[in-house]
Amino acid sequence: MGPKTAGLLAFFDERFKIGALLKLAGKKTVPEHRHAFWYFFGGIALFLTVLQIATGILLLLYYVPTVDAAHESIVFIMSQVKFGWLIRSVHSWTANILIGVLFVHMFSTFFLKAYRRPRELTWVSGFLLFVLFLALGFSGYLLPWSELSFFATRVGTNIAGGFPVIGPALKQFILGGPTIGQSTLTRFFWLHVAVLPLAALALIGIHVLLVQILGMSRPVSLADRPARDIPFFPDFIYKDVLGWTLILILIGILCVFLPWEIGRKADPFASTPVGIKPEWYFTFMFSTLKIIPSHVLSIEGETLAILGFFAGGLLWLLVPFLDRRAAREKPSPSFTVIGIILSLYIAVMTVLTYTVPRL
Amino acid sequence: MTARAKFAGALVLGLIFTGAARAQPNSCLECHGALEGGLQAPVELFKQDIHGQIGLGCQDCHGGDPAREDAELAMAGTFVGAPKRAGIPVFCARCHSDPAYMKAYDPTLRVDQLELYRTSRHGRLLGQGDTKVAVCTDCHGAHGIQPAKYPKARTFPWNIPETCGRCHADAEYMKPYGIPTDQLEAYRKSVHARALFDRKDMSAPACNSCHGNHGAAPPSITSIAFVCRQCHPSPGQLFSKSPHKSAFDELGFSECEACHGNHEIHAPTDAMLGTGEGAVCVECHEPGSRGYQVAAGMKEVITGFDSEIRAAGALLDEAAGKGVEVSEPVYRLHDVSTLLVSARDLTHGLDPAGVEAKAAEGRAQLVEIRAAGRAALREATWRRTGLAVATLFLILFALAFYLRIRDLRRGPRPPS
Numbered sequence: 001m002g003p004k005t006a007g008l009l010a011f012f013d014e015r016f017k018i019g020a021l022l023k024l025a026g027k028k029t030v031p032e033h034r035h036a037f038w039y040f041f042g043g044i045a046l047f048l049t050v051l052q053i054a055t056g057i058l059l060l061l062y063y064v065p066t067v068d069a070a071h072e073s074i075v076f077i078m079s080q081v082k083f084g085w086l087i088r089s090v091h092s093w094t095a096n097i098l099i100g101v102l103f104v105h106m107f108s109t110f111f112l113k114a115y116r117r118p119r120e121l122t123w124v125s126g127f128l129l130f131v132l133f134l135a136l137g138f139s140g141y142l143l144p145w146s147e148l149s150f151f152a153t154r155v156g157t158n159i160a161g162g163f164p165v166i167g168p169a170l171k172q173f174i175l176g177g178p179t180i181g182q183s184t185l186t187r188f189f190w191l192h193v194a195v196l197p198l199a200a201l202a203l204i205g206i207h208v209l210l211v212q213i214l215g216m217s218r219p220v221s222l223a224d225r226p227a228r229d230i231p232f233f234p235d236f237i238y239k240d241v242l243g244w245t246l247i248l249i250l251i252g253i254l255c256v257f258l259p260w261e262i263g264r265k266a267d268p269f270a271s272t273p274v275g276i277k278p279e280w281y282f283t284f285m286f287s288t289l290k291i292i293p294s295h296v297l298s299i300e301g302e303t304l305a306i307l308g309f310f311a312g313g314l315l316w317l318l319v320p321f322l323d324r325r326a327a328r329e330k331p332s333p334s335f336t337v338i339g340i341i342l343s344l345y346i347a348v349m350t351v352l353t354y355t356v357p358r359l
Numbered sequence: 360m361t362a363r364a365k366f367a368g369a370l371v372l373g374l375i376f377t378g379a380a381r382a383q384p385n386s387c388l389e390c391h392g393a394l395e396g397g398l399q400a401p402v403e404l405f406k407q408d409i410h411g412q413i414g415l416g417c418q419d420c421h422g423g424d425p426a427r428e429d430a431e432l433a434m435a436g437t438f439v440g441a442p443k444r445a446g447i448p449v450f451c452a453r454c455h456s457d458p459a460y461m462k463a464y465d466p467t468l469r470v471d472q473l474e475l476y477r478t479s480r481h482g483r484l485l486g487q488g489d490t491k492v493a494v495c496t497d498c499h500g501a502h503g504i505q506p507a508k509y510p511k512a513r514t515f516p517w518n519i520p521e522t523c524g525r526c527h528a529d530a531e532y533m534k535p536y537g538i539p540t541d542q543l544e545a546y547r548k549s550v551h552a553r554a555l556f557d558r559k560d561m562s563a564p565a566c567n568s569c570h571g572n573h574g575a576a577p578p579s580i581t582s583i584a585f586v587c588r589q590c591h592p593s594p595g596q597l598f599s600k601s602p603h604k605s606a607f608d609e610l611g612f613s614e615c616e617a618c619h620g621n622h623e624i625h626a627p628t629d630a631m632l633g634t635g636e637g638a639v640c641v642e643c644h645e646p647g648s649r650g651y652q653v654a655a656g657m658k659e660v661i662t663g664f665d666s667e668i669r670a671a672g673a674l675l676d677e678a679a680g681k682g683v684e685v686s687e688p689v690y691r692l693h694d695v696s697t698l699l700v701s702a703r704d705l706t707h708g709l710d711p712a713g714v715e716a717k718a719a720e721g722r723a724q725l726v727e728i729r730a731a732g733r734a735a736l737r738e739a740t741w742r743r744t745g746l747a748v749a750t751l752f753l754i755l756f757a758l759a760f761y762l763r764i765r766d767l768r769r770g771p772r773p774p775s
Contacts, residue, residue, distance in 0.1 A: 079684040235767050238760050245757040249750050256746040259682040 022233075029229035030236045031218045038108035039216055041101050043240040044247055048098040049204065051251075055091035056193065063143070065189035067182050070145035071265040078262060085259050092260035093251055099137055099281045102130050103346075110319065110339050113326040114217035120320035122214065125207040127317050132200045134281065139192040141279055142185065150266030151276045153188075154180055159289065162302050163310070180268065220331055275357055284349035285309055385425045386433040387417040404503035413464055420450070445485060447494040448476050475574035482574075491532070498522055514572075517555050519565040520546055542566075545623035553626075564590065583621075584614035591615075597708030629665065632706055633658025657706050657714050664699055664718040668692065671728045678735030682742070688731035695721045695728065 013019050030039070062081055064073040077084035106126065109115060115123035142153045157180070161171030176183025218227065230236060278286050285305075292301040315322070325332040392402045405411045410419070418425055422437035434440070442450040452473035454460050461470050472495075476482040481492040498513060505512035513522040524543035526532055533540050546552050546566070554563035569586045570576060578586050588595035598604060598614055607614055618631065618639040630637040634646070634655045644650035671692055675685045702717035 075684065075686055079687060085682075085684060230767075235764070238764050238767070242757055242760040242764065245753050245760065249753050249757075252746050252749055252753075256742045257682060259684070262684070262686070 025233040026231065028212075028215075028232035030216050030232050032228045032230045033218065033222050033225075035112055035219050035222075038104075038112060039236075040240060040243045041105035041108060042211070044243050045098060045101045045105055046204070046208070047240075047244040047247070048094050048101060049200075051090060051094045052098065053197065055087050055094065056197075058087045059091060060193065065143065065185055067145060067185055067266075070143060070185060071262070074144045074146075074262055078259070086255055089255035089259045090251055093254045095137055095140060096280070097247070097251065099133060102133055103281070106130055107339065107343055111336060112217065112219045113323070113332065113335070114219075115320040116217070116220075116323065116326040116329070117320070119210070119214055119217055122207060122210040123320050124317060125203050125210065129200060129203045129207060131313075132196055132203065136192060136196045136200065137279055137281065139188040139196065142180075142188045143192060144262060145185065145266050146263030147266050147270070147273065148263050148276065150180060150268070151272050152278045153184070154272070155276060155286065156278050156282065159285070159306065162306050164303055164307060167306075220326065220329055223329060277353055280350060280353075283353035284346045287349040287353045385416070386428055386430060387421075387423070387425045390430055390433075401502040404500070408502055408504050409506050410504060419454075444490045444494055445488075447496055448473055448482070448485070451495045472573040475572070478576070479571070479574045480576045491535070493526060497526070516561050516563075516565050517559065519567055520552070520555075523566045542622045545621075549622060549624045550626040551624060562590075580611065580613040580616075583616045587615040593704050594707035597705065597710070601707065601709040603709060627703075629658065629661055629703070632661060653709060653711055656711050660711070660714050660718050661699070661702055661706070664702060664721055667722060667725055668695055668699060671695075671725050671732060674729060674732035674736070678732055678739060681736070681739035683735040683739050685731065685735050688728045688735075691724060691728055691731075695724050698724075 009018075030036075059077065062073055062077045062084065064070060074088065077088050079085075081087075109123065109126065138153075138156060141149045143149075157171050157174050160174060161167045163170055172178070174184070174187070175181075176187045277283055288309075289302055289305050292305045294301050296304050319335070320327070323332050323335050326335065388402055391398055393399075401417075405417070416425060417423070418437075421441070422439045423434050424436065425433060427433040427435075455468075456470050456473045458470045461468055476495075477486065481494070484492045485494065500513060507514040509515060510517075512518065520543055527538075528540050528543040530540045547556075551564050554560040555565060567575065568589075569578065584595060584598070595615070604614075606612075607617065619627065628637075631639050632654060634641050634644075634651060635658070638654065638658070640650065640654035644654060675689050675692065678685050679689075698717050698721035702714045702721075705713040705717065
């Protein structure tokens, strides 16, 4: 290192206390055990979020959020802009992989009971982030203004409109009018590039800060085994980087061999295409609404299902406060069974959506 | 009387009158409902009949008084009963040819059906005393009549071939008339039937589109072309200006039908043009003749142009299959395909120069489309190469980290 570089480093160290931060990172440790693999999904989600922000900012250079030009601007990005196909495909593929990773991260946290005291707020912030990313996926899906996204959004907003009491007002607010149009596109764009990312960034800050302050949890089942830790830096970070590199290779292969398709431009006056369905991560709810009887105990089936999803989400959010055994560092098999049933239900309903066309 | 008692009295009277109104007897329905077979059938059929739906009753056609409970009294006076077959057109026309009367129910409905019918082959034969020919009830039904816009009506477009075929496809029934009975079978194989039955395209022709409805008659040789031109004006106009027009007139050939047939009209193919197998030109033109050479020349241009379009399409398909966005050149290829359609159309005017001009215009555009396709394929190769190089570096990067992690795992661990 030359004297000039050393001087520059000293300049920044004096102001940002980089040395102190590295010293702290060197002291930080992470539990190492047979379930530690699942910790990496949090880091992968963070890495994919960075990719989302970077590619999203680049897409903003050419994307035009109007019903007349949105689809054309995506075609332009995919065919004329240098590396536009790559940026857009990375954005779309990453969005889907990110939601999948979040599902895995959330359920692994649940099964390892990592939400137990004092990490209740880490779970709550994580669940709220999951909901925010679902909303980001929903709002982003409409932006290309393609036929599939248009009608899938119609299906999705109709579901929101079925919510008891506030449903119609909620639907009106989401759409910005009685039907999907320019107002809807403007709102979705506003949500997708400003409101939701800002809220997500704030929550990510809280979530990561809590993880750093409280450290990573050791599963209850390993309480009677000798604890073994590894340094956060460089051991854990190296493993994170290895995971990020592998996921980057996967994204590259997907983007080159299966670039994210554009689809036909939406025609609001066309009839709904047969077999229209929302994005894969909403299909378990979509299929539930399709198979539920029209009335259950004189209550409208669809309303009951929507209420059920809302109540289920609320209970899921409050899991750290409901699982009293885990809070006392004791196994809670009943919650494990609930988690298995729930994950199986989501998996089966999602598979059914794609394998039973006329569900 | 208290107010409550007055109200109760009014309520009872109201119920009595309402009940009386509902119990208005209809002796036609009561008696015919108790009968069997053909005399009972109208009771059920009339429930779906448009006449019943707009408030008309049995007496509006058959006369009589359904309010009379006694059958003899009900069928006295104005009662006309069932009309004879020969009298059915006039029987229906009592209302359907009366503009003032029809306006009250459907102002859009024509009132010239009887006049048209009398000009039809059916009407003229009926006038000569042949009661086997179709009258109103054969196509519309007698007591279950539905408007032609109802999909279950016998006169709804996709039901018309069956309706006509009930008589015209019955060889035994049609024997005295000495006309073919294979029209329905032939029509079912036609491009028109595919459009009507399979695609439910209401603009596709059924029997009545060419032969007429109430004035149904076989078009004469000279008028067939005008029938086809109702939907296909461009080839008709081109044909009229071509040398074929006068030649066909001299030889007494019908125009379109001579090459395309009548009921069994297939989707035209390039094989119909030229001098090869399936070509219609060689049916008249001898090898070596001018017409033979023109036909061969136009065929060569059209098939060559078509092949070039297909090759360009295959190129774009390959690029799209490799993930490159080619919607813009695909869109331009659709424009070129339209030029091929125009070139094919021009063959009806025997215009080899026009055909060549259209093909040349298309070929000029194909040069750019092919270039775009080749560029897209180069782009696909470049992407794959870039991915291979980037993946190689990333794998090396990952390997380095993996080895470093393995080293770290083997090293001493800090105490917990």
